[in-house]
Amino acid sequence: MTDQESQHDPSRRFESFETLAIHAGQEPDALTGAVVPPIYQVSTYKQDGVGGLRGGYEYSRSANPTRTALEENLAALEGGRRGLAFASGLAAEDCLLRTLLVPGDHVVIPNDAYGGTFRLISKVAERWGVEWSVADTSDAAAVRAALRPRTKLVWVETPSNPLLGITDIAAMADIARTAGARLVVDNTFASPYLQQPLALGADVVVHSTTKYMGGHSDVIGGALVVGDAGLADELAFHQNAMGAVAGPFDAWLVLRGIKTLAVRMDRHSANATRVAELLAAHPKVTQVFYPGLPGHPGHEVAAKQMRAFGGMVSFRVAGGEEAAVAVCDRAELFTLGESLGGVESLIEHPGRMTHASAAGSALEVPGDLIRLSVGIEAVDDLLADLTRALA
Structure with a gap:
């Protein structure tokens, strides 16, 4: 990035959460000067010759400018390399599971977790060969005992839903890393304002943006944020291939909510x-x-x-x-x-x-x-x- 470019990228100039929430990924519109990102309610984009894409956009399942603004904002708030916005929190979780697991792989899930997460893993993922076991993630010894040779994910909610259990993210990251697994943290209850799991060693952060990120009970959405570029590319491929992306109006509503998070x-x-x-x-x-x-x-x-x-x-x-x-x-x-x-x-x-x-x-x-x-x-x-x- 050049010095001139960095002057027009708020996330490069400011580090405070409150400022990033309002400005990251949300430069005034180049065409009109609108201070709020427009809702690009569009399915396809004119190409300048075959394969000549204006701004990298060709079809809104693959990318949409309003969704891009949200994804850049999410990455900035969580301190991640890339954010990915989905149609719901469960759509985000489904993409994560299908990207990182194959039949025979094992997941450790918490003994207190969102019911939809439990249903997705135990009733859907299990049917195509994913194995799982339950552990109290506030107890390091219990998590170690639940690990198996093919454990690929350790799944954590902190605070948990609905019993508000707390897991030491840094300690759990060490356990997962030693086992050759990735640590996933559902950060929905805390939001990135109260807690940033990537900074504590997590590999993936999950959000239902329906909740505190949107903040007004008027939108359904989900997100993944990661710090590793290779993992980000894998998830982005599956996000496009599976298609459960955030629509432009939903992305805009979440962006609006984040400003006051x-x-x-x-x-x-x-x-x-x-x-x-x-x-x-x-x-x-x-x-x-x-x-x-x-x-x-x-x-x-x-x-x-x-x-x-x-x-x-x-x-x-x-x-x-x-x-x-x-x-x-x-x-x-x-x-x-x-x-x-x-x-x-x-x-x-x-x-x-x-x-x-x-x-x-x-x-x-x-x-x-x-x-x-x-x-x-x-x-x-x-x-x-x-x-x-x-x-």
């Missing part, structure tokens, strides 16, 4: 801390899962590798599953619904909703568990709503 995550984290403290002191709550609480078993590790502790809180209630369902039904400001990471607060019953596919497995969640996605409303209103719902 830092300020939103600060507010999510502050509100969640207050919510967790209220729940920890409530007589009808038997256990609270939030890494920001000093009593959380992963608190010290989380404090070491995260900027703050995020907006997700889970808790168990006295009275069992029916009591938990009743609390979900009584909440008003906390909307009963699946998903997470939007500006509005959500409440759900994982056992009957997001994690129903894990029933009867090693990943089954307690029936008395409730998961909160704490939004950015006035925190006193959120506390009052939970107090009423628990009454």
Whole structure:
């Protein structure tokens, strides 16, 4: 890159996350000067002679300027070599699995994970010969014991979904590397503002951009970010060959959400801390899962590798599953619904909703568990709503 080119590349001039979130991959439009990247709602592009591509674009499954802007932004925020944007988080995971695994290969998955990830590996990948086993990824010895000669991936969520478990990413990277495997970290709950797994030794970062990256419950998307150029090329080949890419409008919506990611995550984290403290002191709550609480078993590790502790809180209630369902039904400001990471607060019953596919497995969640996605409303209103719902 020339000096002149670097003067027009914000990611080369600025290193602060907040500035990169707004500017990386998003130079003003060369044609009009628009400060927001246009939505290139186009399928194909004029070629200057056979094979003469203007700007490298020929067909929008292979590449689209709006998606390119998002992918460059994602890479900058995670400190990676390349970002790849997909139609959903599961589409990103599917591309990763099919790129890196062949029949007979083995994956270690966490004993607490997103239900869709478990379903994809146990019900889909297993059918074409991928083997898997479960381990508590907060326990290094348990992960080592789960490794096999053909282990190719160690899969981690931290914080995990829905029990907010914490895994030491740097320690897990050493274990995977020693075993000749790659470490995959689902960074959806933390977002790159709170945690950057590649800097801690991970090989691949996975996101559901539906969640905190988009931030407004109005888009479905996913992403992979990697630091190795060769791996990036392999994933990009399969992304194009399989075709589950982010559409231009969806890419634009995620870009729009990312601009406010830092300020939103600060507010999510502050509100969640207050919510967790209220729940920890409530007589009808038997256990609270939030890494920001000093009593959380992963608190010290989380404090070491995260900027703050995020907006997700889970808790168990006295009275069992029916009591938990009743609390979900009584909440008003906390909307009963699946998903997470939007500006509005959500409440759900994982056992009957997001994690129903894990029933009867090693990943089954307690029936008395409730998961909160704490939004950015006035925190006193959120506390009052939970107090009423628990009454």
